[in-house]
Amino acid sequence: MKERPMKERPTTAERTALTLGGDLPTGRIGYGAMRLTGPGLWGPYPDRAAGIAVLREAVDAGVGLIDTADVYGPHSNELLIREALHPYPEDLVIATKGGFVRGGRDLSTISAIGNPQYLRQSAHLSARRLGVDRIDLYYLHSGYARDASFEDQVGTLAELRAEGAIRHIGLSNVTPEQLRAARRIVEVAAVTAHYNVVDRHESPLLDAAAEAGAVFSPWQPLSLTPPGEPTDTGGPDGVRRVLAPIAERHGATTAQVALAWLLARSPAMLPVPGTTGIGHVRENLAAARLTLSADEIRVITELVPQDAVA
Numbered sequence: 001m002k003e004r005p006m007k008e009r010p011t012t013a014e015r016t017a018l019t020l021g022g023d024l025p026t027g028r029i030g031y032g033a034m035r036l037t038g039p040g041l042w043g044p045y046p047d048r049a050a051g052i053a054v055l056r057e058a059v060d061a062g063v064g065l066i067d068t069a070d071v072y073g074p075h076s077n078e079l080l081i082r083e084a085l086h087p088y089p090e091d092l093v094i095a096t097k098g099g100f101v102r103g104g105r106d107l108s109t110i111s112a113i114g115n116p117q118y119l120r121q122s123a124h125l126s127a128r129r130l131g132v133d134r135i136d137l138y139y140l141h142s143g144y145a146r147d148a149s150f151e152d153q154v155g156t157l158a159e160l161r162a163e164g165a166i167r168h169i170g171l172s173n174v175t176p177e178q179l180r181a182a183r184r185i186v187e188v189a190a191v192t193a194h195y196n197v198v199d200r201h202e203s204p205l206l207d208a209a210a211e212a213g214a215v216f217s218p219w220q221p222l223s224l225t226p227p228g229e230p231t232d233t234g235g236p237d238g239v240r241r242v243l244a245p246i247a248e249r250h251g252a253t254t255a256q257v258a259l260a261w262l263l264a265r266s267p268a269m270l271p272v273p274g275t276t277g278i279g280h281v282r283e284n285l286a287a288a289r290l291t292l293s294a295d296e297i298r299v300i301t302e303l304v305p306q307d308a309v310a
Contacts, residue, residue, distance in 0.1 A: 031281060054278055154169075180212075
C-alpha cells in the first residue's frame with residue numbers, strides 16, 4: 001500500500017494528556033469507529049472512501065486513540081482502519097475488543113464467549129486484520145460469558161500480554177467487583193462502559209477504575225436520552241435546555257459541553273464519541289480545550305438525582 005502523506009498534527013501536549021498503563025500516552029478524547037459499519041453494525045461501511053477519509057482526517061486532527069472491536073461488522077471495521085491508517089503513526093493507539101460473536105444481521109444473535117482458545121484466536125486474528133504484531137489495548141468485550149469463568153478469561157489475556165501479543169489489557173461491560181477480581185490477576189489499563197451526562201449508573205465502576213489507576217473510556221458519551229423511565233431532566237429537550245445556555249456562554253455546542261463535563265468529572269476520563277462526519281470529530285476534540293466553571297459543572301451534575309447515580 002502506498003504510504004499516505006501525514007499532515008501536521010496538534011501539539012504533543014494536546015495528544016498526550018493521558019497515559020495508558022503507565023507508558024502509552026494519548027489524548028483526552030478518542031474516536032469510536034463503531035459507526036463505520038453497515039446498517040445495524042452489519043457488514044462494511046457503505047461508503048468505503050468516505051470512511052477512510054473520516055479516519056484519516058480524525059488522526060490528522062489530533063485523535064490519539066481509535067476504538068474498535070472484532071464484532072463491528074464483524075471484522076470489517078478493523079480492516080477499514082488498517083486500510084485507512086496503516087502504517088500507523090507512532091503516537092496513535094489502536095484499541096480493539098474480543099469476546100462477542102454474532103450469528104447474523106439481528107443484534108439479538110450477539111453472544112458473549114469466554115472460551116480461552118476462542119479469546120486467543122480472537123486476539124491474534126484482530127492483530128492480523130489490523131496489521132500489527134502487538135495490539136496496543138485489548139479489551140475483554142464482556143464480563144458475562146458463561147462458558148468460562150471470568151478469572152480464566154482475564155488469565156488468558158494476561159498470558160497473551162506475557163507472550164507479547166497485546167500491550168495493555170482493558171475490560172468492557174464489567175462490574176466493580178469484576179474489575180477488582182481482574183486486578184488480582186493482572187494490571188488493568190482501561191475500562192469502558194456506558195456513561196454520559198444523563199446516564200451515570202456506572203459511577204461505581206468509574207470510581208473503581210480511578211482506584212485502580214485505570215483510564216475510564218465511556219461509550220455513547222454524547223447521548224442526551226435518560227435511561228429507563230422519564231426523569232425530572234425532561235428528556236433530551238430538557239437536558240438541552242440546561243446545556244444550551246452554558247454552550248452559548250462559551251461559544252460552544254451542547255455536545256462540546258457534555259464532553260467537557262465528562263472530562264471535568266475525572267482526570268482519567270477518555271470518552272470515545274463516534275461520528276461519520278469530520279466536522280463533528282474536530283468539534284469533539286475542541287471540547288478538551290473548554291473549561292467549565294464550578295457552577296456550570298454543578299448544574300450539569302444535578303441533572304441526575306443522586307439516588308439515580310449508582
